[in-house]
Amino acid sequence: MYRLLVVDDEPIIVDGLIDLFSDPAHEPELELYWAYSAADALACLNATRIDIVLTDIEMPEMNGLALQKEINARWPRCKVIFLTGYNDFNYIQVSSRSGATDYVLKTEGDAQIVAAVKRAAAGLDEELAVRQLVRKAESQLSLALPLMQREFGLELLKGAEPAADPAAAGRTLKELNIPLAAGEPLYMIMGRIDSWRAEMSQSDKMLLMYAVHNIAEEYLSDSFRMFHIKYGQDRFVWLLQAKDGGAGAEDGTAGAAASAANPLRRLNGYLELAQSACTQYLRVPCSFVLVSEPFGWRQIAHKFDTLSFLFARGLGTRQEILLSDQQLVDAFREQHDGRVKMRSLQLLDEYLDKGQKAEFFELYRQFMELVEGESVSKTGVAVEIFYSMVSMFITYINRWGLMKTVTDRFNLNQLFNIGEHATWRETTARFEGLANLLFEETASENEKQTNDVIWKVQDYIRDNLGGDLSLTKLAELVYLSPSYLSKLYKQETGQSLKDSIIDARVQKAKELLLQREMKIHKIGRAVGFESAAYFTRCFKKMTQLSPQEFRDGKRVAAEALE
Template sequence: MYRMLIVDDEPIIVEGLYDMFQQIGDWPLELHRAYDAKAALDIARRSRIDILLTDIQMPEMDGIGLQREVVRLWPRCRSIFLTGYDDFDYIQSSLRSGALDYVLKTEGDPAIVAAVNKAVQAISQEVSLERLIAGARSRMTAALPTLRKEYLSELLGGEPSTAAARQGRFAELGIPLDPHRPVLPIVGRVDRWRDETGIADRPLYVYSIGNIFEEYFAATQRIVHVQLAPNRLVWLLQPKDGNDAANAEELHRYAVGTAEAVQQSCRRYLKLAISFVVGSAPCPWEELPSRYERLSLMFVRGLGIESEMLLSDRRLFEEESFGARARLRKLPQLGQLLEQKEQAAFERLYDEIVAAVPGHSGLQTGLGLEIYYGLASLFISYLNRKQLLADIAEQIQLGKLLSIREHATWDEVCAFYRELAGLLFRRHSDENERESGRIVRLVQEYIASNLGGDLSLAQLADAVYLAPFYLSRLYKQRTGVSLTDYIIDARIVRAKELLADTPLKIHEIGLRIGYESAPYFTRFFKRITGRTPQEYRDAADRL
């Protein structure tokens, strides 16, 4: 939707053009009108203007001066000048000032429509999908390392993905791994930086560590490297021969032995102490978050030394405990879904998280306690931000949110939080319904009180403190009727009342419902009702 402002000091011309473009229903235009440059600038200061259709010769400020001011506010605005002067020098001046086109008033409506169509096409081409994608692709190429790091960090953090989705993202980001094949993770840590190494120098050393790693592994493995923290590095490997059925023990020995060589080279050439934890076997992408957490915890557990560790995760932890902890790490996602009001997705993830704890023993396990208080923190934070804690306390037993001792079983914990979430989702839905209904009522009241004034979308949006386009969508979604149609209907209803019940003259009634020109009020009324205002009045008098 593009916004066009029509400006002329002759109201009959403005009303005629406004009425003509309103009747071209398939054009993506939101129309505004003004009868002098000052009023036009007031509109431009409140709302974006895409096309300025203005007379050149106007009192106080002419069209060229107006165009300069509008373009200063909205540099992408396209300008079309209307002129009654077939004067080459004047036209050249308008084109030099940045006009897209000019139209002689004597050329009539078809020439004006053609000029506006030209402006619409120019804007469409400028923001066309192809141009946007081409620009995004160019910027994306420059940002690939950052985008690749962000995406891999999301995968390691437990972001859900499918093989098909990974395949598309791998291609976009130039990740040389197969999204369908398992992957072997190796986690590294810089235990100690050199004393003379400043913070600004550390990225260079990290890059050098990556180079050494690739020199040793690249002959047999496809490799992706990601830095998750200043001293935490992760490599994901897949054998180049594509033989995933190879002996896992042989691959593990190779990875540990080669990581040891990398460790020694970093000590010798970079004077850096590096620790590595090597995955015991390749894992499916779906299990990568839990495997990464397992490897990371090895740095915490250690085996008696604090520097240059070289460990494997084999047989140190039970897989089941890590699968459960991987679900626990999804609690922040649960909070996001609550904020975004996505109830179905929230409930699916909630069921997945609480299922990590056996129902019969949940209250006695550390994992159960961690999930309980993680949920408590999530909900208390949400209720405080929304200032709902006092209201909700009247509807739930607040003690059950503050202490696990208030629950007899894990199933009771699960039911309590599910009920609390359902209450919050229902409350949001009710509030949204009430607020959108209030906005509609305020807009309709404003229209009823200002039928003879400015009822542009920008003005209505200002009245209810919303963005114009959002207000238009909200109103149509809530009522099933567009704002334009509602305003037309309100003006027709009021015009009929004034015609039937008052002695006001036709042009006075036109002014009261927003039409400066009596001929165009007559034309508008007849187009909607099939009768002129006088014909309608005569019929009403006979009743």
């Protein structure tokens, strides 16, 4: 829906045009505004966005050309159509140079005016067309690319899997300008800046982080393709692939490890050089931990956890370490299932927050099955999962203000005390019951908030039929954007706001028509119709009777009953 402002110092022309464009069958659908002077038009333009202005070019105090400059200053995308009684070529030239969309003579009739407005609306449609938005996005892609690459990398470290189709995964990597191949095995190096010089600013630290990456790339680029992911103040990850293809299956088999021995030896040797260069030239001590075998894309999060675990161990507190994950693979493997899949908790939190019930429970059941056996508190994984779930639920309950609702249904001390649960199956069932309650309550709250908005709008319409019922005014009333309110209202009621307003006005007009002392044209004005003709047209469309026929019919029916 576009907003049309009609401006003319002759009220009869303004009223006639408003009546013309008020026809419910008119395409495109318009929200109408009108002004009887340039000053009134400026007040309207200051109050709300206007998409199309149909204005007289000759007006006292400020003519159409001057008004157009003011329009362009406020709403540069607004289309201006000049309406005049003078077929003056100079006017046409000046208005065109100023950016006018169209020029229509008043003598050309309604059809030409309607056509000009339709052309203006079509121009707005074209400007908003997807192909233009895509072109603009492409022109800015180079600026956004580093951020997009980092977001993609962080998602991989969190456990996101690449597209199942290698071709689709390859297209994503190509679009993001990431120099890796979707079907080939990977190597991972985790790096850490061990300490910063005291005088360094935040920008200095960022520059040095990239300098470390550049030094490593200088040594490694002959043999490896690299993708750099910065994930902390002093941490980063490099994903690499051997340029000679290395070798390896998707799951990193023993054969793959054997054939990849040379790339791994090269990695170790180059990292020693990079570590030494960072200390010598940048005066920044760095530590590196690398994988001991190639692996598939689906194992990125697993390998990330493994290397993070190495940095968290005692050796990781020293400076300028250079380790392989082989030293702690066995110690880490026992803990891996519980630790890696703890990332599922973040997804559970997102599903709960977004009201995605089916997705939540599908992941929830997989998550809770990480604990083997019936015991609740005998394994570290069970205790970690239990209290992580408790933390997630408590945060959500407080965010939505649902503490009283939950305590009325659950004994929270019992629910959130691990010692109160005899078996893991009981724990799973109790948390599932709580999650169901939270989904029900938040869905009910969302529905209540939506209903409150609809009722408030409907009450205001009923109480202000003769006043300002523009979409802008109604949106301000409920603190929503006009476009969102329009969509929400149609979605919840099945009727557009415009039709709802007309319906309310006609219903009120029916009541007033039964009062014999009030004239029909005054009734139309009283309920908000801009002209008698528009009132008659809308009334007849809804009742199949003109206002006069409705009044006469009711009067005859009443007299017959007497």
